[in-house]
Amino acid sequence: MITFKELKERTARVSVVGLGYVGLPLAVALSEHFEVVGFDISTNRVTQLERGEDRTGEVEEATLRAAKLRFTCLPEELSECHLHIVAVPTPIDKFRSPDLTPVRSASKTVGQQLSPGSVVVYESTVYPGLTEEICVPILEEQSGLTCGKDFFVGYSPERINPGDKEHTLQTIVKVVAGQTPAVTDLLDQVYSSVVTAGTYRASSIKVAEAAKVIENTQRDLNIALMNELATIFDRMNIDTLEVLEAAGTKWNFLPFRPGLVGGHCIGVDPYYLTFKAEALGLHPQVILAGRTINDSMGKFVVDSTIKWLIRADMKVRGARVGLLGLTFKENVPDLRNTRSVDLVDEFEDFGVKVLVHDPMADPAEAMEEYRIKLVELSELRKLDALVLAVSHNDYRKLRLREIKSWFRDPANALIIDVKGFFNPAELEAEGFLYWRL
Numbered sequence: 001m002i003t004f005k006e007l008k009e010r011t012a013r014v015s016v017v018g019l020g021y022v023g024l025p026l027a028v029a030l031s032e033h034f035e036v037v038g039f040d041i042s043t044n045r046v047t048q049l050e051r052g053e054d055r056t057g058e059v060e061e062a063t064l065r066a067a068k069l070r071f072t073c074l075p076e077e078l079s080e081c082h083l084h085i086v087a088v089p090t091p092i093d094k095f096r097s098p099d100l101t102p103v104r105s106a107s108k109t110v111g112q113q114l115s116p117g118s119v120v121v122y123e124s125t126v127y128p129g130l131t132e133e134i135c136v137p138i139l140e141e142q143s144g145l146t147c148g149k150d151f152f153v154g155y156s157p158e159r160i161n162p163g164d165k166e167h168t169l170q171t172i173v174k175v176v177a178g179q180t181p182a183v184t185d186l187l188d189q190v191y192s193s194v195v196t197a198g199t200y201r202a203s204s205i206k207v208a209e210a211a212k213v214i215e216n217t218q219r220d221l222n223i224a225l226m227n228e229l230a231t232i233f234d235r236m237n238i239d240t241l242e243v244l245e246a247a248g249t250k251w252n253f254l255p256f257r258p259g260l261v262g263g264h265c266i267g268v269d270p271y272y273l274t275f276k277a278e279a280l281g282l283h284p285q286v287i288l289a290g291r292t293i294n295d296s297m298g299k300f301v302v303d304s305t306i307k308w309l310i311r312a313d314m315k316v317r318g319a320r321v322g323l324l325g326l327t328f329k330e331n332v333p334d335l336r337n338t339r340s341v342d343l344v345d346e347f348e349d350f351g352v353k354v355l356v357h358d359p360m361a362d363p364a365e366a367m368e369e370y371r372i373k374l375v376e377l378s379e380l381r382k383l384d385a386l387v388l389a390v391s392h393n394d395y396r397k398l399r400l401r402e403i404k405s406w407f408r409d410p411a412n413a414l415i416i417d418v419k420g421f422f423n424p425a426e427l428e429a430e431g432f433l434y435w436r437l
Contacts, residue, residue, distance in 0.1 A: 023087035111142025157212030177208035224290035262339035298342025325390020
């Protein structure tokens with residue numbers, strides 16, 4: 001098996017397969033200590049990275065340009081590597097079942113280039129058992145090698161939080177697990193080279209896989225509780241955020257907030273766990289209940305908006321609603337599994353015209369993925385309501401008097417604040433109608 005000494009002396013190479021939010025920061029960090037090949041199937045992505053451009057914003061341009069690593073979309077260049085780190089997405093399909101296409105494809109690509117003594121470690125979020133039950137057979141079939149004899153596997157779950165400059169690869173403890181103690185030792189040494197927060201050695205690959213998938217399941221459930229409370233308090237005419245601020249004065253009250261739950265982690269990972277549970281004949285009620293609540297929040301926000309329009313004696317069909325924010329979270333350009341599209345779909349069911357603005361999103365991607373045309377701020381005019389869905393920093397530059405000029409009837413300027421972004425007292429002083437989740 002490949003040794004840490006060989007990697008450190010650069011007589012053996014590391015490959016990072018998948019150069020997105022997870023893979024690129026890892027490849028750049030590892031390149032400071034090892035010989036690294038960064039692989040991605042997208043020729044456009046590779047071309048951008050070679051120019052020193054990262055559309056995800058996870059790696060600074062200067063850092064990327066200074067990094068000493070090779071980017072490629074040619075699978076045969078992986079044959080030069082002996083430690084392969086797979087960091088491809090693991091999405092869900094339209095039926096909310098795991099879509100293993102990317103991880104299967106990556107396994108096939110790596111397998112075809114695998115040489116004896118290699119180690120393949122997966123960072124993609126999966127259900128417990130997937131690495132050994134799904135990925136290993138593909139690697140063996142494509143390589144003609146035997147796992148545990150000719151090559152070895154490990155698992156080290158990614159913990160990247162897109163757009164977070166405080167909790168980064170270097171500052172988050174890295175869980176590592178190998179199929180043998182020697183593999184765990186190797187992964188421990190490799191990741192310890194770049195992760196200053198240290199590592200945690202899990203007892204098995206399945207334990208590490210399970211640990212990852214429940215991290216976001218726990219967050220999903222906590223947010224679901226907040227969302228359910230928000231629907232209850234709304235019926236009682238109580239401001240949810242005021243309640244949470246009051247409750248938060250107790251030392252052990254957790255600071256979760258209601259909201260739309262999208263993205264490629266929190267809104268996806270629980271389905272990987274429930275998929276595996278149901279395959280075992282179990283029906284996880286709490287996890288799926290949380291998913292049901294969170295997936296329903298787009299409808300709740302739109303229904304609340306429609307009620308406010310009716311109360312203001314405004315026509316619903318043909319109304320114009322501005323939507324600020326399309327990406328799945330603030331200050332990132334990632335549109336994967338964004339729940340802002342739920343708002344667009346629900347509004348359009350009522351015959352409402354929705355004008356979507358987002359300073360971070362790629363207009364071409366928005367059109368390709370969701371058939372949504374992004375507009376400029378100057379086009380948000382003659383509005384009947386404005387919905388703040390994603391709290392990008394760019395929106396902090398907006399002035400309330402400017403926003404009020406966007407409305408058809410300034411006396412009935414309705415703001416729907418999904419993120420608790422605006423100051424209610426300031427809105428009241430400016431004469432806005434206001435509702436927040």
